[in-house]
Structures are given as structure tokens and as C-alpha cells.
Amino acid sequence: MRQKLKIARKRARKTQKEIATAIEISERMYQHIEAGTREGKGTVWDKLEAFFEYKIPQRELRENNTQENCITKDVNIEEMGRLEGKVLA
Numbered sequence: 001m002r003q004k005l006k007i008a009r010k011r012a013r014k015t016q017k018e019i020a021t022a023i024e025i026s027e028r029m030y031q032h033i034e035a036g037t038r039e040g041k042g043t044v045w046d047k048l049e050a051f052f053e054y055k056i057p058q059r060e061l062r063e064n065n066t067q068e069n070c071i072t073k074d075v076n077i078e079e080m081g082r083l084e085g086k087v088l089a
Contacts, residue, residue, distance in 0.1 A: 001034070001035055001036050001064065002033070002034055002035070002036050002061065002062070002063060002064055004056060004060050004061055004063060005033070005034050005048070005061045005062075006034055008052050008055075008056050008061065009034070012051075012052065016030050016031055016034065017030075019048075019051065022047075022051055023044060023047035023048060023051055024047070025040075025044060036064040039062075045058045045061065045062060046058070048061055049061065
């Protein structure tokens with residue numbers, strides 16, 4: 001799973017469908033990308049990076065992480081758990 005991508009989405013308070021629509025891909029494709037089961041074209045990653053206003057580099061968004069090793073700048077596992085309960089999908 002791409003935890004950093006999921007965290008970025010939840011911090012933006014967006015659903016998977018909203019991001020998929022914004023970057024012009026299907027919701028299912030976005031779900032695969034976030035789950036780490038599909039890679040996605042370079043243009044998709046360019047759009048994701050732009051969507052998050054270039055605050056998280058593409059290489060970090062692309063990383064497949066486990067929950068145990070996912071700590072980004074100011075987001076830790078405890079915060080991720082709180083976000084899980086606040087935002088759906």
C-alpha cells in the first residue's frame with residue numbers, strides 16, 4: 001500500500017473518487033494505484049504531484065510502504081490512525 005499517498009489524500013480531505021476525477025482516471029484505477037497493485041503512467045503521477053501542490057515529491061508518493069515504516073515529515077502512525085476514522089474511503 002502507498003501509505004504516503006493515502007495520508008496525503010486524507011489530509012486533503014478528499015475521497016478516492018474526488019482525486020480520480022480531478023486527475024482524470026477511473027476511481028478503480030486510483031484505488032489500484034493507492035493500494036500499490038498498479039503503477040500508473042508517468043502523467044498520472046505528474047497530476048497527483050500537482051494535485052497535492054508539489055508538497056510531496058512524486059518519488060515519495062510512489063513508494064509502497066507498510067504501516068510500520070510509514071512516517072512522513074510531520075505525519076506519524078498515530079496521526080494516520082486518527083485520520084482513518086475521520087475520512088471515508
